[in-house]
Amino acid sequence: MSFDPSCPVPAPDGPLVTLAHGGGGRAMHRLLAEHIGPSVGDGALRHDGAVVDVVRDGGRLAVTTDSFVVTPLFFPGGDIGKLAVYGTVNDLVATGAEPRVLTLGLILEEGLPLATLDRVLASIRSAADEAGVRVATGDTKVVERGKGDGVFINTTGLGEVPSSVEIGAWKVREGDAVLVSGDVGRHGMAVLSVRESLGFATPIESDCGSLLPNWRALQAANVVPSCMRDCTRGGLAASVVEIGGAADVDIVLDEGSIPVDPGVRAACEILGLDAVHLACEGRMVVFARAEDADTALAALKSVEPSAARIGTVTEGTGRVWLRDAYGGERLLDLPLGEALPRIC
Amino acid sequence: MKYVDEFRDPAAVRALAEELRQATTRPWRIMEVCGGQTHAFVRFGIDRLLPDGVELIHGPGCPVCVTSVEVIDRALALAARPDVVFCTFGDMLRVPGSTTDLLQVKAAGGDVRTVYSPLDAVKLAQQLPDKQVVFFAVGFETTAPGAAMAVHHAAQAGIDNFSVLVAHVLVPPALEAIAGAEDTAVNGFLAAGHVCTVMGTEAYRPLAEHYSMPIVVTGFEPTDLLRGLLACVRQLEEGRAEVENAYERAVRDEGNPAARTMVERVFEPVEQQWRGIGALPASGLGLREAYHRFDAARRFDLPPGEGREDPECRAGEVLRGVCKPEDCAAFGNRCTPDHPLGAPMVSSEGACAAYYRYRRTA
The missing domain is CATH 3.90.650.10 (PurM-like C-terminal domain)
Structure with missing residues (x-):
């Protein structure tokens, strides 16, 4: 018989994501203003659409989209946030593009600790900074408990392929x-x-x-x-x-x-x-x-x-x-x- | 990597292949019993280094492949029950039953989970007291000790919502059936090294003697395979028929006494149905009476399996070494790993899967 040293009463997770956070009301605005905005920049909340300056001097637009559903959310060497940024950045790089902006779609599961969300957002921010990309816009939805896996993320990336580069x-x-x-x-x-x-x-x-x-x-x-x-x-x-x-x-x-x-x-x-x-x-x-x-x-x-x-x-x-x-x-x-x- | 690289060293492999070539003066047909060996031969291309005289016959040692369709049908019926959490090794997920497979059952809502150890299933039963947790106990003597341990542990801890669907098979009776068959094509055997790690070598002595066939306990790395073949060919060339251990670093004559004791405490030999071979006396394991309450086949009212197999599939002949995967008309067209007609195309130890994965040229 093995001995399980973990405490049978789980420690409280602090405030949790609730369905209200996805409802479009005050709770949602607080989520955006207090958690998502400060982490990934207010581009993600100003407007559902964004106007971005991606392509100059005869370059071509590179575009890619990817969804991230990894379990567990945190693993040795990374987490879903880092993955969501680099996965899309790398797809752009493979076309020969210079990554410019990302969109950030979050699907949160009811009951997700806000502290966990904050960790994911901080990770998104640091990865985006490192790759030199900006989160231009985004979207957040909340699904009922049991209908998600904590956090699902979709990122779409835009980049510029210089006219001198042709790779494929x-x-x-x-x-x-x-x-x-x-x-x-x-x-x-x-x-x-x-x-x-x-x-x-x-x-x-x-x-x-x-x-x-x-x-x-x-x-x-x-x-x-x-x-x-x-x-x-x-x-x-x-x-x-x-x-x-x-x-x-x-x-x-x-x-x-x-x-x-x-x-x-x-x-x-x-x-x-x-x-x-x-x-x-x-x-x-x-x-x-x-x-x-x-x-x-x-x-x-x-x-x-x-x-x-x-x-x-x-x-x-x-x-x-x-x-x-x-x-x-x-x-x-x-x-x-x-x-x-x-x-x- | 330590413990692997030295057994894959190209210079050592070439030297052994040359030694084997010099030792072979007549044609010999040698069966590697274990599907793990079949895969290693084909994956490392060792079969292509053999002298013309040495032909490999692929044996029945793929536990997934020899599990009868009736048993798989029972597993599927169990896995579909809403009160059941069905635990299995990953290999079994895509093996076709009469109409479906475990992955389909899972997609349709069945609670099917992959485990690495039978004890994980017992742990799950403790965590889910309102569910019936069933472990699909398949495999040769290598996996039987783990299943025996799980049952023993459940009995000691009084875990009543755990049971096992037993389909364990034993190697020596299968060797006997192949060696004793009138149309047997086999001159000697490479016995499955890891089975012998548990069971030891003594069960093979009467077989080697009675059928006058050398049986060489063999490992799974390139130099292991060649050393096993070399020992077998030398015996054949010299007219000897002995049990020989060419996997000394893992196998002792007495096997693993603690594991054998656990298997003998929980299980007893029973007649078992082998896919492609038929029923063989005392070739499988059943729970002893003291553990009958952990037998999923007794606990649940299971419909008799339909046991329908695809008529085009020649898995039985492949498993008996009568034909090679490429001799089957369905191989690589109607039957692929995406749409397997039989288990040898699914399992990572199946001969058809090995040929498809490594040998297909088109």
Whole structure:
């Protein structure tokens, strides 16, 4: 019989989110004025619409939207607020854009402690500041208890792609080098470890972070990638498989060169999972012309030392191959859904 | 990574493959019993390093695959009950029953939860006293001790809202059925290393002797697999048929006495239905009388399972080593991991899933 040291009477959470906070009345205005506004700036509450100055001098508008529903809200290395900012910022970065503004949609569950909301908002603020984006407008709804998971967040991001930048799967060519901006699989394993109470002796921290510094380093080194893609759900595998399919080329990855944190690798061995399929939230795969590969790698390593060159684009029909240490190759495919831990 | 890298070292793998090539003078067909071994062979491409004379036959050692459709139908019926919280290992979620699977039942409102340990299900039963918590006890001798521990713990703590739906299977009777079959294609076995970690090696001695087949206890890393094959081929070439342990770092002859005692206290051998193989005497585990009150099959009035299988699926032949996944007409077109016709296409230990995942070229 194990002994549970937690106190049977939970400590009071302080004031909670109630349905009134979503009702459009005084409670809602207080929520905006006292919690959301001070944290993320009053752009989020002045008006439902915002006029923003995003594109200048022949640049193009980049737009992306993403919803965040992570459980638990706080995990080693990050939280849903940080995730909601960087997830959208990274989607913009992968198009070659300079992120400018975000919109912030909050769906709060009745009963959420306001202190928890404040922590999430503070995290949104600090991530937005770091990425140099402004929350231009937003929306807040409250759903009944049991109909949400504490907080759901939607962010839409707008950015500017300079006229000199053209990045996308259609630019990928046979012979391109494939690089990854850092070790893969950490976010997926960090969330799994807290969700399933796996209790690893060495906590695995999410890689949740902005890819803007990585992109800036590439630009400073005068590298124009043919394609960049942030690795999120489905991990490195999903990003590479998508690009291979879109570019109609085969991609050969050298399994041994894919960087994986030793803790993540050990956890994968225990659970029967493959790190290339686990989610990342601060990593991207970069395709560059072979002659730029060394420069690109050096630029990526200056931001994150675990960055690596992991493969090559070959002629083909959209398949991705993993070359193993014994000279064999196997097909890398998307898993059907969530990875299911095996029995024995 | 310590304890893994040294067993995946490319130089060591190439040296062992060369040694195996030199040791092989005649064709041999060797069955790796465990689905974990099948996946390791295909994932690391070790099967492609073997000399022409050595052919691998994939064995029935995938617990998900050999669980009969009738049992899965009963699990589905239980999981759909509003008073039940149904706990399972993740592998079972997508295995098709006659009409549906556990993920569909969950989407339709059934309370289906993935657990990593049977004891987590007992804990859940304590937290949810108004619910009936059922654990789906599947697996070979490797997972049986955990299930036995859970039942024993529930009995000691008087946790009456916990029960188990038992579908445990045992390896030696399956080996006997394969070795003794008239059309057997197998010359020797690589026994499943982790089963032997629990049960030890003694149960295999009479089999090796009676059927004159070498049985080599084998691990799961590339050098483990090659060492197991090498030992098996050497025995065959020399005309020996012995039980040999090539997984010394994990397996002792006596196994794990504490785990065996717990299994023997809670369970007794019973006849068991194997998907694709049929009923085998004393090939499964049932709860002993003292623990009958924790038997979900007795506690709940369960309809007899329909047990309908897709006629095109050749899972049974794949599980007996009679055919390879690619020999099945449905493989890779009508039957894929997205739309599996049979369990070997679902499970992370199923041979069809291994071939689909790593070998498909189109």
